[in-house]
Amino acid sequence: xxxxxxxxxxxxxxxxxxxxxxxxxxxxxxxxxxxxxxxxxxxxxxxxxxxxxxxxxxxxxxxxxxxxxxxxxxxxxxxxxxxxxxxxxxxxxxxxxxxxxxx
Amino acid sequence: xxxxxxxxxxxxxxxxxxxxxxxxxxxxxxxxxxxxxxxxxxxxxxxxxxxxxxxxxxxxxxxxxxxxxxxxxxxxxxxxxxxxxxxxxxxxxxxxxxxxxxxxxxxxxxxxxxxxxxxxxxxxxxxxxxxxxxxxxxxxxxxxxxxxxxxxxxxxxxxxxxxxxxxxxxxxxxxxxxxxxxxxxxxxxxxxxxxxxxxxxxxxxxxxxxxxxxxxxxxxxxxxxxxxxxxxxxxxxxxxxxxxxxxxxxxxxxxxxxxxxxxxxxxxxxxxxxxxxxxxxxxxxxxxxxxxxxxxxxxxxxxxxxxxxxxxxxxxxxxxxxxxxxxxxxxxxxxx
Numbered sequence: 001x002x003x004x005x006x007x008x009x010x011x012x013x014x015x016x017x018x019x020x021x022x023x024x025x026x027x028x029x030x031x032x033x034x035x036x037x038x039x040x041x042x043x044x045x046x047x048x049x050x051x052x053x054x055x056x057x058x059x060x061x062x063x064x065x066x067x068x069x070x071x072x073x074x075x076x077x078x079x080x081x082x083x084x085x086x087x088x089x090x091x092x093x094x095x096x097x098x099x100x101x102x103x
Numbered sequence: 104x105x106x107x108x109x110x111x112x113x114x115x116x117x118x119x120x121x122x123x124x125x126x127x128x129x130x131x132x133x134x135x136x137x138x139x140x141x142x143x144x145x146x147x148x149x150x151x152x153x154x155x156x157x158x159x160x161x162x163x164x165x166x167x168x169x170x171x172x173x174x175x176x177x178x179x180x181x182x183x184x185x186x187x188x189x190x191x192x193x194x195x196x197x198x199x200x201x202x203x204x205x206x207x208x209x210x211x212x213x214x215x216x217x218x219x220x221x222x223x224x225x226x227x228x229x230x231x232x233x234x235x236x237x238x239x240x241x242x243x244x245x246x247x248x249x250x251x252x253x254x255x256x257x258x259x260x261x262x263x264x265x266x267x268x269x270x271x272x273x274x275x276x277x278x279x280x281x282x283x284x285x286x287x288x289x290x291x292x293x294x295x296x297x298x299x300x301x302x303x304x305x306x307x308x309x310x311x312x313x314x315x316x317x318x319x320x321x322x323x324x325x326x327x328x329x330x331x332x333x334x335x336x337x338x339x340x341x342x343x344x345x346x347x348x349x350x351x352x353x354x355x356x357x358x359x360x361x362x363x364x365x366x367x368x369x370x371x372x373x374x375x376x377x378x379x380x381x382x383x384x385x386x387x388x389x390x391x392x393x394x395x396x397x398x399x400x401x402x403x404x405x406x407x408x409x410x411x412x413x414x415x416x417x418x419x420x421x422x423x424x425x426x427x428x429x430x431x432x433x434x435x436x437x438x439x
Contacts, residue, residue: 038221038351040396044150047350069289072262073348075229077284077313102230 002094005053008033009100018089024050024098025085033100041085043067046074048084053097061088076102105209108134108183109416111202112216113190113356116144118386118401119218120173125409127180128433131416134210135182136202138189138223143170145220146398148349158398169398179438185210189223191355199381199415214412217368217377217384218401221351229260229345231317241325242317242343252277258327258338260314261346262287267294269344274301280308280338282329312336317343356388364390374411375404381415383408 001017004027008014018027025048028035036047043066052060057080067086071077081101089096110126112119115137123133141147146155146166154163161169188204199213226244228234234242246252246269253276259266262283267290270281281298288295301307312331320326326339353366362369362378367390370376375383385408386401394400413422427433 039145039149042150042153044153045350046348068287069262072284072289073227075313075347 002089002091004089004093005095005097006031006033007097007099009102018093020089020091022089023085024087024089024096025083027089028084028100035084035100036103037085039085043070043083043086046070046072046083049074049077049101050082050084051078051099051101052080052082053099054080056093056096056098059092059096061086074101105201105211106134106183107211108132109212110134110214110216110412111136111190111200111210111212112218113202114144114217114219114386114388115139115142115184115186116218116220116386117146117169117173117398118220118405119144119216120170120177121402122216122218122385122405122408123177123180123182124173125405126412127177127182128427128436129409129413129416129422130436131409131412133180133182134185134212136185136188136190136204136208136210138187138225140187142174142184142186143167145351146170148224155398179436189354193359193382213381213415215382216408216412217356217382217388218386218405219353219356220387222353222356222388223351224349225352225354226345227347227350229314229347231314234317237317237325237343241323241341242345244345246344249273252342254278255341256280256324256339257342257344258282258314258340259344259346261348262289263346263348264290264294265346266290267298269346270307271297271301274307280310280340282310282312282314284311284313286311310336310338314343314345367394373407375408376411383412 003015004018006014016031025037025041038047039045067083109132112122112133112135115135119135126133139148147170151167152165156163158164185208188206190202191205192203194201200215202210252273256278258280259270260282270279273279302309312329314327314329316328318326324339324341326337328337368377368384368388370384370389370391372391375385377384385404387396
């Protein structure tokens with residue numbers, strides 16, 4: 001199975017396997033990472049904010065206007081910020097490295 | 104003055120609304136309390152325009168449509184809404200409870216039904232070190248009395264409707280700077296063009312960036328450090344008004360001595376009663392083995408809860424199960 005590399009809020013690095021039918025947020029939540037995702041994944045809050053490793057930013061599905069404007073409610077937004085509920089996992093993302101943004 | 108009813112429902116989201124229906128069929132009167140200024144909970148506040156696909160018999164319905172239809176459905180039971188307030192405390196009486204809110208509303212009821220979803224909506228606070236010590240002095244997340252800002256220097260942060268509307272409004276009498284992480288705004292296009300016009304006229308200032316630090320100044324002002332692409336700059340103002348939307352918090356419910364399971368209220372799956380008799384919990388706020396956070400589950404929980412609440416409200420009466428399809432009496436209640 002393809003893998004993700006996750007850096008949690010404490011800076012701890014770990015590897016998890018993923019299923020391509022799920023979003024990044026669902027995968028993180030299912031694996032017990034501390035990610036609130038209060039709207040449940042419909043891009044209506046900004047509580048599943050992650051930073052994408054620079055090498056992977058351009059390999060993801062593009063950010064739409066909805067996601068870009070929801071990021072306005074997040075803090076410490078950077079050029080590599082994304083909402084993990086909007087990232088569809090695919091085989092091509094095997095090895096994707098992300099960091100969970102501060103709360 | 105203390106108002107009186109049978110049941111106080113905490114939370115006017117879809118599940119709290121449908122509880123009015125199930126209780127109403129059993130002749131149980133309800134009051135609902137919600138911290139938002141409108142009914143519908145997350146459906147109306149977070150995703151009014153988003154489609155929901157898993158409501159039985161509704162292949163697709165938006166959060167707002169679902170709310171509107173629930174209101175229509177419960178209208179025959181004349182529920183009373185107490186909006187814009189949060190339940191702060193509950194006190195046990197001989198015959199039930201007195202529920203008190205932060206703005207002084209007091210309601211006496213036989214049972215309490217907690218249908219509070221993920222909790223109360225409260226302002227989202229920027230994670231800036233020490234910001235708490237400036238709150239309600241130099242930092243405000245909501246505006247109750249705008250006269251206090253007259254002729255003062257303000258920094259408004261955010262890019263949504265609240266940030267833009269207050270920028271436009273307060274610019275009449277105050278020196279306003281708006282800070283936002285980008286040049287595009289999610290606020291209504293009208294408010295955005297009004298703000299841009301004010302900026303062109305020099306009536307307000309706009310800076311692109313994100314606030315990183317807050318500190319005291321020798322006077323009563325505050326100094327804010329913000330990051331703007333690669334550089335860090337400072338701005339000195341009287342007040343900072345951050346508007347970053349709302350988030351949900353369990354709030355005072357956590358202090359009522361109910362058995363919790365990771366911030367959710369434990370209930371039994373026959374009665375949906377909590378560890379405290381005559382307090383019930385339904386919808387996303389409760390937990391039991393196998394719980395699924397679906398609106399659909401909350402509707403089911405409402406129906407079972409109502410059967411049990413009936414016993415508290417009418418201890419001497421027998422509750423006979425009937426269908427709305429066939430019972431003339433239920434149809435009369437519904438006005439059909």
